[in-house]
Amino acid sequence: MGKRLRVLEEWVLPLSKERIEELTSQFGTPLLILLRERVVRNYRAFQRFLPGVEVFYAVKANPHPSVVGLLASLGASFDVASQQEIALVTSFGVAPERMIFANTIKRREGILYARRVGVSLMTYDNEEELKKIQRYYPEAKLVLRLKTPSNGSRIDLSYKFGAEPEEALELLLRAQDMGLVPVGLSFHVGSPCHNPKTYATALHIVEDVLLKARARGLFLTLIDIGGGFPLHTYSNEGGPASLEIVSEVVYPLLEPFLSRGFRVIAEPGRSIVGNAGILVTRVIGKAVRSGKIWYYLDDGLYGTFSAIPFDKARFSFYALRESDQEVLCTLAGPTCDSLDVVAEDVVLPPLEVDDLVVVPDIGAYSWASATTFNGFDKPQVVMV
Ligand SMILES: Cc1ncc(COP(=O)(O)O)c(C=O)c1O
Structure with a gap:
């Protein structure tokens, strides 16, 4: 194995085989191991590469209390999408000023709770949301989310959300006419976004709306650049893009706003927790079907691998068993649903029932969307 490859392997699987076995015998499987040091490093990377930009961790990416508590202790702020997420973050003593309710369509109960x-x-x-806010929280500070392109992103987050830039001015003035308090603009370039120019395009749209608003006497003071930052924060971590690279394009566009006294906030989720999560799942059965080897795991599409249907994620699989041989296999989840197939044509050593399979880079949008379908518990989570 070449030196560079070994460095990458160690980055991908930083825990020894013995440590993984020790943790699974203590906590059982499936087990999502969260690496504290990576969460801290990723959070600090934002401060390093986007200085002056306030980090509002998107709780939806991984709402495990260990993550929220750790980030709260580091002084992070939080992007919350529901009453429940507000309550979770509040339980760690985070002040309400350190949260943004970044869901453009809120339940009435959520708005009342936020108030x-x-x-x-x-x-x-949209205007219907303004009517709800006027009724239930008229003093709220409003950020208009704009629809912007999602070029280079796996998930388009301007499909279900975002006002057309052409209707932005009208929606801002409408808020003002209703006696509400518009303070800024937001966007989300899609997730993960591997094309830094997409942020530049969005920021040009923002700039245009800011100018039009100013011409009508409305001075906005906040820009929310959303999430979408890649899984890796540093360029030497082996991914196709990194926060470091994105910041080279994005930061020069943000600096003029920061120096003019704008508040600039970001809502990263994936890039804080994605590469901090390692799943350990166990082989619970094996079969040969139509001449192909199938390994059944104790975690599947209804569990941590819910990232596959919901986040369109693809993962790498490592077996702890060492062998000179390799087989082509299908990995399936434990439920009775035949849709519950995790991956096909995976190359692994020949496995036995009870062997462990390790999956790195699975900290975001995975455990968060796991269900208890068929009665299987959500995977245990441990932060080390
Ligand atoms: C409003 C909002 N902000 C932030 C995020 C986090 O995005 P990411 O995980 O790409 O950083 C999301 C993800 O869905 C979102 O909807």
């Missing part, structure tokens, strides 16, 4: 606990910063993208 009760004082989470006043919130997004909107």
Whole structure:
């Protein structure tokens, strides 16, 4: 194995085989291991590569209390999407000013709860939402979410959300006419976004709307650049893009706003927790079907691998068993649903029932969307 490859392997699987076995015998499987040091490193990378930009961790990516508690202790702020996420973050003593209710379509109960606990910063993208906010939280500070292109992104987050740039001015003035308080603009370039120019395009749209608003006497002071940052924060981590590279394009466009006194915030989720999560799942059965080897795992599409249907994610699989041989196999989940197939044509050593399979880079949008379908518990989570 070449030196560079070994460095990458160690980056991908930083825990020894013995440590993984020790943790699984203590906590059982499936087990999502969260690496504290990576969460800290990723959070600090934002401060390093985007200085002055406030980090609002998108709780939806991984709402495990160990992640929220750790980030709260580091001084992070939070992007929350529901009453439940507000309550979770509040339980760690985070002040309401350190949260943004970044869901443009909120339940009435959510708005009322935000008002009760004082989470006043919130997004909107349509007039019906303004009516709800006027009724239930008229003093809220409003951020208009814009629809922007998602070039280079796996998930388009301007399909379901975002006002057309052409209707932005009208929606801002409408808020003002209704006695509400518009303070800024937001966008999301899609997730993960591997084309830094997509942020540049979005920022040009923002700039144009800001100018038009200013010409009508409306001075906005906040820009929310959303999430979409890649899985890797540093360029030497082996991914196709990194926060470091994205920042080279994006930061020069943000600096003029920062120096003019704008508040600039980001809502990263994946890039904080994605590469901090390692799943350990166990082979619970094996079969040969139509001449192909099938290994059945104790985690599947209804569990941590829910990232596959929901986040369109693809993963790498490593077996702890060492062998000179390799087989082509199908990996399936434990439920009775035949849709529950995790991956096909995977190359692994020949495995036995009870062997462990390790999956790196699975910290975001995975455990968060796991269900208890068929009665299987959500995977255990441990932060080390
Ligand atoms: C409003 C909002 N902000 C932030 C995020 C986090 O995005 P990412 O995980 O790509 O950083 C999302 C993801 O869905 C989102 O919807």
